[in-house]
Amino acid sequence: MSPGTQYTPYHPKWYRRRMSVWWWLQNRSYVYFVLRELTSVFVGLCALLLLWHLRALVQGPEAHAHFLAQMRRPFFVGLNGVGLLFILFHTITWFNLTPKAMVxxxxxxxxxxxxxxxxxxxxxxxxxxxxxxxxxxx
Amino acid sequence: MRPITPFLWTLFGAGGTIAALLFPVHLVLSGLAFPLGALEAPSYDVLYGLVRHPVTRLYLLVVITLPLFHWAHRFRYTLYDVLQLKHLYRLIAVLCYSAALLGSAVAAYTVWRIP
Structure with missing residues (x-):
């Protein structure tokens, strides 16, 4: 090394390619991965649904009737339908992964x-x- | 975070198994078949009688709380990886597990206070 070498006090910037938030749309197996990860949202919603039902039951017949009326609304029927697809996806991927995680x-x-x-x-x-x-x- | 990671992972695994085994039937019945009238829904008295039983209380507590922690753990990593929010590591972890804890506390209180 020559004695005249000068060092800059700053760390060089890493080269990082900017990645879009939609990176997973490029490839089918990435889409599969992200959909599988998103099943957790519906698992959480289903737990909240059970909790809501339980609280309505405990609060009395009127509260429970209100809960049932809510469930008949198209919004919740649709949400539960989509939720069921995601939950089934969770169930199937979870069972098929069990032997990999548990030998x-x-x-x-x-x-x-x-x-x-x-x-x-x-x-x-x-x-x-x-x-x-x-x-x-x- | 690091020392409790194995514990959080266990909750994730247990919650995932519970949800995989029991959520489809609950969602099909209470979320679709009963509201759409495909099957006759049990009456309020029948459901209330069920819910008061100690075994059902324990069942409901487990079936609500563990899947909430499954959600917290998995959703946390979804935010890191899919939305690339690694720089918010701590904040996201605290928010996710706090939400699961809050839901579990409400569930425990509700189950405990059933007359």
Missing amino acids: VRLGGKRVPDWTIAGLNYVAWVLLSVAVAVVLLRG
Whole structure:
């Protein structure tokens, strides 16, 4: 190095390409990823829906009737319909990812992915039937 | 944030599983089938009787609170990655988990106060 080298006291600016907020529209697998991430919004909304229903029940018959009337409005029917699509997307992607996140070994052998995912689907059906029976039979 | 990340991730996982297993049936029945008249909705007295049972109270608490934390965790990372808001790291984390805590507190209070 020559003795005359001079250093600037400033850190050089990194080169970063500006990315649009819509970066994920470029590629189908990115769109899939973002839609899957957005399922959480509907999971949150569904939890709030249950909470709203519960509070209406506790407040009395009039409050509950008001809640039911709200649910019949096209806005909420539409929201629940779209929400159901996202929730189903969450359920399916979640079950299919479970074997990747949870490796189970039995007798030194890895339980195949489809078995673990399959057990999830079986549990899903059984629990759904149980909830429906309790709600419909009282 | 770092030391409690495994804990938050556990809540995310538990909430995701609960939501995956139970939200479709609740949404189909209470959100669509009952309001649209496809199935006869249970009466107020039947529902109220159900909700008073200790097992149902515990069930409702779990089914409301854990998915809220699932939302908080996942939505937080959606904001970071999709909207590129990494520079608001702390603010977003605090807002998301606080919202989930607030919702859970309301749920716990409601379940606790059922006569």
